[in-house]
Amino acid sequence: MHKTIDTGSSAALAVWPAAVAEEEQEHLAFEVMAPGMRAQSGTQRFVSAQGGTPEGDAGMYLPFQRQPGIGPESRTYRAGDPMRAVDWKSAAKGRGLQTKLYPQEEPAETVIVLDTAAEAYDGSWRLFDAAAAWASLAAEQAAAKGGAVRLMVTQQAAGSSSPNMDAAGGMLVKPSGDIAPLMDFLAEVSWTAGNPQTAKLLPDRLEHGLHNRSGVLLFTGDWRNGERLEQLAGSASAAGITVKIAAIGDQLIPSYAMRERQRMLEKLGLMLVWLPVPAAIAPLPQQPEGGV
Structure with missing residues (x-):
């Protein structure tokens, strides 16, 4: 199995929220709030990986009241x-x-979408595992605050389906429901090979099957593909869905290209933040040639 978490003594073959250390969790810029709660002025927790704080905007919080x-x-x-x-x-x-x-426009549930296109992570299992770990943390936080959580993947890999998948093509955890099956799926999910140019960031069933009261948190390693992101913005607007993107990578100080991409997405109505690879997620150990 590709999932490897360095626990200090042995490698645990699973990805759970614990993979993200407490001091790293501040990077998760998507504050998941309990139904009916609203951020108070001055207490916004949209802390970016660079340490900056975007302008407070009640429209960024889920849900509103x-x-x-x-x-x-x-x-x-x-x-x-x-x-x-x-x-x-x-x-x-x-x-x-x-x-x-x-009030009727308040998001009814938090939808977490994990990008499963292999090319979106430049072929790095480490980046993909990090995306799964951050997604599991976001799901845990949303469920802990009493909200409904739906997990979806951009493409379904052969053999990675779950009996808990519903008709909408996702895994729904109702308020106060058992989140364990969702976590199990995230620990086992695999990526799919294919061209990310044609791999949509919003699953078809999400784009056409959910009403406009759902807020979407998208975890991906693909921030360079402008065409794919523009398609995402158009699909989200047409479906009436609010989408916030978490881009996973090792570079926390944004380059000029990263800043330009962020500005482009803001103009399209999408929020983009950068998330690091948790320190607990380590690459598979290199075996010396010729055996041990």
């Missing part, structure tokens, strides 16, 4: 938002375009 005695929450207008939801009164007062967020 209308506060008693005041109007609906709002966020900065994004291309593709319905015109009926635009706060025209606010715009007339010179506050710019804002989109109203009503």
Whole structure:
């Protein structure tokens, strides 16, 4: 098996949330909040791998809640938002375009998508294992806070199906449900060979089968493929789905190309953060030629 976690004494052949050390968890910029909770000003935990903090935006948090005695929450207008939801009164007062967020538009569940295209990780099991570990941590956090969690993969590898998969092509853990089968699947999931140029980042069943109250957290090693990411943005907009991307890699100080890609995605309405490979995930030991 390819999964290898360095526990200090022996290698555990499984990927669990414990693979991400507590001091590393601050990199998980997707704060998963319990239903009905809302981030308070100044307490945002969108801490990027570079140590920076993006501008606070209630629209980044899942889910939102209308506060008693005041109007609906709002966020900065994004291309593709319905015109009926635009706060025209606010715009007339010179506050710019804002989109109203009503309670019925709150995400009903957290959908975690793991990119399983081998080429998305440059053929590195280490990067793929890291993506699976971060995905398992996000799922655990979402479930612990009382939310429903759905796990999906971009492509299903032969032999990696699970009897717990539902008709929507994912594995759903209802609020307060047992998350163990989901964790077992993540520990065993394999990548699939193929061209990431044609491998969609939103599974077809997700794009067409879920309503617009689902928020998606996408874990991938593929941030360079502009065509694939633009397709993702278009699909997400058409489906009314909010997508946040976690790009897995060893380089934590963004290069010029990484910053440009981040800016491009922000213009398309997608949030991108960089996640490191957890220190506990080690490559398979190199065997000397000719045997031990």
